[in-house]
Amino acid sequence: MAPGDEFETELDAYREEVAHPLWRLFRAYTPGHTAWLAIGLVTSILAYGTLLVTPIVLGTTIDAVFTQESAYALPLVPDAWLPSGQVAQFWFSAAVVGGALLGGAVLQWVRGVAINYFAHGVMYAIRVDAYEKMQRLDMTFFDNKETGEVMSILNNDTSNLETFFDNALGDSVRIGVIVVGVTTALLYTNWQLALVTLGAVPLLVGFTWWFMRVIEPRYTRHRETIGDLNTRIENGLSGIELVKTTSTEEYENDRVRRVSRDVFDANMSVLKLSYFYRPGMELITGAALLATFILGGLWVFSGPPLFFSGELTTGEFVVFMLLTQRLTGPMAQLSSIVDWYENAKASGKRICGLMDVPVRIEDRPDAIALDDVDGRVASDDVTFAYDDGETVLDGVDIDAEPGETVAIVGPTGAGKSTVAKLLLRLYDVSDGAVRVDGHDVRDVRLADLRSSIGYVSQDTFLFDGTVADNIRYGRFDADREDVVAAAEAAEAHNFIQGLSEGYDTRVGERGVKLSGGQRQRIAIARTVLQDPEILLLDEATSAVDTETEYLIQRSLDRLAADRTTLVIAHRLSTIKDADTIAVLDEGEVVERGSHDELLAADGLYANLWGVQAGEIESLPEDFLARAAERPADRHT
Structure with a gap:
């Protein structure tokens, strides 16, 4: 019912x-x-x-x-x-x-x-x-x-x-x-x-x-x-x-x-x-x-x-x-x-x-193991709507080959974060399929799927515990040397050493004792320690200052090397080097290509880039009118 x-x-x-x-x-x-x-x-x-x-x-x-x-x-x-x-x-x-x-x-x-x-x-x-x-x-x-x-x-x-x-x-x-x-x-x-x-x-x-x-x-x-x-x-x-x-x-x-x-x-x-x-x-x-x-x-x-x-x-x-x-x-x-x-x-x-209350997302009785993940990701004609009937995605096709970086951009409410949630199978598609290495994510074991994906979001969550505990979360058997190595890779080691008790400093509920950039780097260190085959970055640098963004971006670039990476971003400067950029608008992929190709096409991406780069003052009036009427993405 x-x-x-x-x-x-x-x-x-x-x-x-x-x-x-x-x-x-x-x-x-x-x-x-x-x-x-x-x-x-x-x-x-x-x-x-x-x-x-x-x-x-x-x-x-x-x-x-x-x-x-x-x-x-x-x-x-x-x-x-x-x-x-x-x-x-x-x-x-x-x-x-x-x-x-x-x-x-x-x-x-x-x-x-x-x-x-x-x-x-x-x-x-x-x-x-x-x-x-x-x-x-x-x-x-x-x-x-x-x-x-x-x-x-x-x-x-x-x-x-x-x-x-x-x-x-x-x-x-x-x-x-x-x-x-x-x-x-x-x-x-x-x-x-x-x-x-x-x-x-x-x-x-x-x-x-x-x-x-x-x-x-x-x-x-x-x-x-x-x-x-x-x-x-x-x-x-x-x-x-x-x-x-x-x-x-x-x-x-x-x-x-x-x-x-x-x-x-x-x-x-x-x-x-x-x-x-x-x-x-x-x-x-x-x-x-x-x-x-x-x-x-x-x-x-x-x-x-x-x-x-x-x-x-x-x-x-x-x-x-x-x-x-x-x-x-x-x-x-x-x-x-x-x-x-x-x-x-x-x-x-x-x-x-x-x-x-029924558990709708769980392992099927015949769920298969997802071993030795190569990192091939595909969204095949994906449609997604909420229970109340609101359609968020309509016929979305986004592919990423092993080792590629694919960026997903678009205005607020376009459905970008929903793509990430469907890959993690926090929700199930209404139609179509999301695949990893050719397997429908609904057919594989949830634990295998999610352990193969490293997720870094804008809304970083830390538990009330020590810095080391939060980096180790999900890899509870990791020793101190591994924790420190992960922090160094995430550009977090130096500021952690400056805390009152270093890695044993308690961060407070939801990490309130740390700045946003510090929390973000701890989350990246946690993902580094996880060592996933697929990296999913959802607005990971949108809420920090320029200097912190540079440090975070450098750690993310290091983390993304030789991994399949999906990047969801508002700041287009952070994804201009992506292998492929998919532009979403009103739940549909309206443009696809490299940064240079999309600029040459002079479409929505070029308009967004021009506004952020200061080359044009505002987006077209028809786009702004549609944006004003568009419901916000529930997962942004």
Whole structure:
């Protein structure tokens, strides 16, 4: 399927199709953590079962030892084990209660460790799988999806699942054990009075069902606003230099303030309903406790009230009150479990939606290895259009023989950078084929294809690490000598030595501690270390000063020697020595030839060259009019 008009992005469309997300994730990730889950569930049953020991033993002791209304007997304990004297029975009861308290504490510790190992293990596996899935998605997904939204899925949503599997799962077991145990004990002790106590259960179930139906869309909205907030904060921090240089701090503050208000409103919408539900649950369970106390007390005082019959001893009444108290707390706790469940369900839909987005660019089952690359590149009648129908390239043919340098030039929005992205197979062609050594890039292994291409773009990205780490990125086994040699070839060694810690200097997030030219030369050094057969340069010198451009160009010339090189450039002076120059305009190759041949043709290239060289003042009016209407290249 593809996202419909009613959905903003593809992720939104797939998320809406997700059914039973928590059950789906539970089935998918529990098998790897079954042992911890089993230990947690068994110890939960035993631990919460010990909570029933105290009221039952106390009730029996009151009737047998203090009021002597009945014989001393304990459920599941053989009569041969029970002492006969009152004092001995008293101390035996105390020992049983003490043992139950100690055993319960030990079991609770084991339960907590096991359930947390299970919950955190599941969270770890889901987060890693979600990140790995995100890494495999094609660039179209990232064109349409904001970074903060994806970060919210990987961080906040997985944490919500961990909370659910930890707290809600454990508490659900506790409530289940207590409800079953208390119900059994109450019915065994006095089934008539038990019906009064348990009469609240249908009301609690109905109230909970209504709450879950009403709260679900509110939790979905809450998760969406958190994603929007993360996106807004991430954008503001990433563009902090622009914010400061344009004095727009208050504008950005206002944008964060508005989206924060959306989070606040969505959160309060959830909380207001939750705080209505919780007191309601407590009121219903409290009413059941009060009814049990009144009717049971009257029964002890003056015999069976209303339509009840039979006898109720003091000890049985104490058991009822203590067990009913044990029941009311967990039943009121249902509100928190429902909260955790609905929150986790909304998060689970977002995670499953991400998992369901199809990976369109991946190795085919019969993908072939690309070994001993010669470097022959061909674009055969390539057409490319986005999902929204916007055509970027139409019938493009560009060939490069091994060792040749082919330049691709043209105005902004002509589709130059798209040619580079198709060669790297960041996108797939709509029609035609891109070939390397005669192989369609869709038929070869992605890792082989991309490792054979060295890509240097205008938008250099550096990770927050040392200079050496960034040069070594992609060739992690390279030693220091290789790193230094690559830096020297990229004209970067001298400035690196001048940094505070040389190659061990941290460059900061996105390399903010370095200048644009320094970042560019580190990127070139990284490509030198990669030693690719094909070199792809996308506006590699367009954002630096003349002196830095000279240094970068010299390193690029050295790198391009004896390699197949495709150069995308606005500055025509950098590509005038290329073997072939292809001129793109509106997605089509309109001119092709050497620099001298294109100048002699006196076409678009000659006009562009004349403007840059200062030989003519401007481009023709008809060209400027078309350029003004042309959409910008998304990848420039």
